[in-house]
Amino acid sequence: MAVSSAPGKVYLFGEHAVVYGEPAVPCAIEVRARVGVERRTDSKLRIHAEDLSLDGFTVEYGGTADGPPDVDVSESLLTAAMGYVDGAIEQVRDVTGEEDVGFDVTIESDIPLGAGLGSSAAVAVAAIDAGTRELGTTLEVDELAERAYQTEYEVQGGQASRADTFCSATGGAVRVEGDNCQSLESPDLPLVIGFDGGAGDTGELVAGVRSLREEYEFAADTVDAIGDIVRNGETALAAGDLEELGRLMNFNHGLLSALGVSSRSLDSMVWAARDAGAAGAKLTGAGGGGCIVALDPTDETQTALSYTPGCADTFRAELSETGVERLE
Numbered sequence: 001m002a003v004s005s006a007p008g009k010v011y012l013f014g015e016h017a018v019v020y021g022e023p024a025v026p027c028a029i030e031v032r033a034r035v036g037v038e039r040r041t042d043s044k045l046r047i048h049a050e051d052l053s054l055d056g057f058t059v060e061y062g063g064t065a066d067g068p069p070d071v072d073v074s075e076s077l078l079t080a081a082m083g084y085v086d087g088a089i090e091q092v093r094d095v096t097g098e099e100d101v102g103f104d105v106t107i108e109s110d111i112p113l114g115a116g117l118g119s120s121a122a123v124a125v126a127a128i129d130a131g132t133r134e135l136g137t138t139l140e141v142d143e144l145a146e147r148a149y150q151t152e153y154e155v156q157g158g159q160a161s162r163a164d165t166f167c168s169a170t171g172g173a174v175r176v177e178g179d180n181c182q183s184l185e186s187p188d189l190p191l192v193i194g195f196d197g198g199a200g201d202t203g204e205l206v207a208g209v210r211s212l213r214e215e216y217e218f219a220a221d222t223v224d225a226i227g228d229i230v231r232n233g234e235t236a237l238a239a240g241d242l243e244e245l246g247r248l249m250n251f252n253h254g255l256l257s258a259l260g261v262s263s264r265s266l267d268s269m270v271w272a273a274r275d276a277g278a279a280g281a282k283l284t285g286a287g288g289g290g291c292i293v294a295l296d297p298t299d300e301t302q303t304a305l306s307y308t309p310g311c312a313d314t315f316r317a318e319l320s321e322t323g324v325e326r327l328e
Ligand SMILES: Nc1ncnc2c1ncn2[C@@H]1O[C@H](COP(=O)(O)OP(=O)(O)OP(=O)(O)O)[C@@H](O)[C@H]1O
Pocket: 049, 050, 051, 052, 079, 080, 081, 082, 083, 084, 085, 107, 108, 109, 112, 113, 114, 115, 116, 117, 118, 119, 120, 121, 123, 164, 200, 201, 202, 203, 284, 285, 286, 287
């Protein structure tokens, strides 16, 4: 068996706009997904997703005569379990040329699902890395990131950026603009996360922004303006200027909200953080529900969030310098 792990991420700036070629700056954080992959003697795929529901579940399928998997969980959980892992296994088969190989796949993850912390990218990166290594091929990190991007691209309906997958594969803070992906120097940022306990559907949210952008020129301008915020943000990051980073994050949140991807609970967590004296706060990732990220070196934001209605959990996130990790 091969086991790999990969980190989640927060966006300092630029989610959504990055899908249309604007730059974005996500940074990897120390919450990880671990995926174990073991070759089977038949061509079936058996997925054991420990954290997909309260008790986890196992689904086994594959082979043409099999029909739909027979498992006692909801259709939506099943689709969720299969989408990214299926895509990742297709990449493994493509890299190695072993079209009919079957696997037992076990996923354990500390990353809340669909909450803006990049669980899909971490699962895709770790699954492709473990799967290829199980068959004797160790991918360069750049190719691993590219393969994981292809997986996200397909599952998200042909609308995805390389930001989440590159960040998860390489670790640290990164800058992604189209197919140009690079690592950035980053000071240790005082990141505080607020989580509303909910989730958003990345594919749907991306599609919503796309149609607004097609319908209204001012929505397209809003996407371009996010790109301007990111360019300013890079300078502030290089200078380690927390106040300016925060101001730009606040601005970025406002524009994401205008594009319809915030929610009442995300907004109230953002305001709780700002009222508590955070340098800035914004939603992270696709939005719709899930997490916000705030900058605050003191404990005030976390304390305020813990009393905020709509906030289910709050924690400090450490930057992860390590991307994919090869455990076994
Ligand atoms: N622990 C897990 N076990 C199995 N599949 C998982 C797990 N975590 C994430 N996934 C896959 O990733 C999907 C969630 O991806 P989605 O892009 O919607 O959210 P996210 O990546 O957490 O947030 P964002 O993309 O906004 O940062 C799940 O539906 C599932 O397919």
